[in-house]
Amino acid sequence: xxxxxxxxxxxxxxxxxxxxxxxxxxxxxxxxxxxxxxxxxxxxxxxxxxxxxxxxxxxxxxxxxxxxxxxxxxxxxxxxxxxxxxxxxxxxxxxxxxxxxxxxxxxxxxxxxxxxxxxxxxxxxxxxxxxxxxxxxxxxxxxxxxxxxxxxxxxxxxxxxxxxxxxxxxxxxxxxxxxxxxxxxxxxxxxxxxxxxx
Numbered sequence: 664x665x666x667x668x669x670x671x672x673x674x675x676x677x678x679x680x681x682x683x684x685x686x687x688x689x690x691x692x693x694x695x696x697x698x699x700x701x702x703x704x705x706x707x708x709x710x711x712x713x714x715x716x717x718x719x720x721x722x723x724x725x726x727x728x729x730x731x732x733x734x735x736x737x738x739x740x741x742x743x744x745x746x747x748x749x750x751x752x753x754x755x756x757x758x759x760x761x762x763x764x765x766x767x768x769x770x771x772x773x774x775x776x777x778x779x780x781x782x783x784x785x786x787x788x789x790x791x792x793x794x795x796x797x798x799x800x801x802x803x804x805x806x807x808x809x810x811x812x813x814x815x816x817x818x819x820x821x822x823x824x825x826x827x828x829x830x831x832x833x834x835x836x837x838x839x840x841x842x843x844x845x846x847x848x849x850x851x852x853x854x855x856x857x858x859x860x861x
Contacts, residue, residue, distance in 0.1 A: 688729060688742055692722040692784075695845035696729075696745070699787065700737035702849065706856055708789045709737035718789040718837060721773045722845075728786075730773055748774065768810035769836070775818060776841050779825045783841045785848040790837035797858035798832035805832040830855070 700720055703709045709718045717737060721730035727749040731737070735744035748770060769788060776786045795805055806824060808817035810833070824831045829841040830851050838855065842848030 688745055688747075689722070689724070692845070693729070693742065693745060695785070696720045696722065696731065697740045699845055699849045700731070700735075700740045703787070703789065703852065704736075704738035706853070708791050708794070708852065708856070718787070718791075719769055719773070720788070721786045723777050723784050728773055728777055730770060768814075771814075772810060772821065772833070772836075772839060775821055776825065776839060779822055780829075780841060782843055783829075785842045785845045787840045787842075787848040787852060788837055789840070789852055792835075793859050794838045794852070794855050795832045795834065797855040798830060798838055800858050801855070803828065803830060803832050805834045807834050810836070 700709060703718070717733060717735070719731050719733070720737070720740075721728045724747065727747060729745050729747050731740060731744055732746040772788070773786045776783055799805055804824065806817065806820045808820050810817040810821075821831065821833075825841075829847075831839045831841075833839065838852065840848045840851040842851065
């Protein structure tokens with residue numbers, strides 16, 4: 664097993680610990696992720712895209728979140744494609760991420776959404792430049808900051824957008840949709856898809 668060590672993340676973000684086990688799976692929530700993975704895939708929204716990236720789906724867990732793990736095929740998700748990530752409160756020493764490799768910027772976005780919005784149960788992330796354009800058509804402002812290069816600036820912009828609405832466009836990273844139910848998160852993405860046709 665690789666040695667786990669602390670990696671720094673912005674002080675306002677919670678620490679995350681990745682635990683690769685399906686033991687934390689809530690059946691009803693996991694089944695919702697599987698159904699939406701298929702539906703979004705049928706609409707060519709869940710990759711993989713030419714750069715090898717695909718989206719991610721997650722739900723809140725009492726101790727953190729459960730998220731799809733790349734390179735999962737969204738049209739064929741199973742329990743083994745899900746990863747539990749424990750979100751820990753920061754300690755006075757600055758916190759960080761305790762994993763065997765540096766944290767994933769997308770996982771950090773999911774964690775930030777759950778941290779900032781207490782009522783959110785599901786977060787769907789779709790990587791598709793067309794949806795970024797559709798989001799700007801409906802008046803959303805795309806975040807320009809790179810979460811990996813400038814995490815503090817990105818966090819501030821992300822939180823500002825969270826205060827405005829439940830759909831957030833991130834330039835070159837896709838669209839995040841937050842919902843109290845999987846249907847809320849998924850239908851917001853499907854409504855953006857309709858904007859592609861107008």
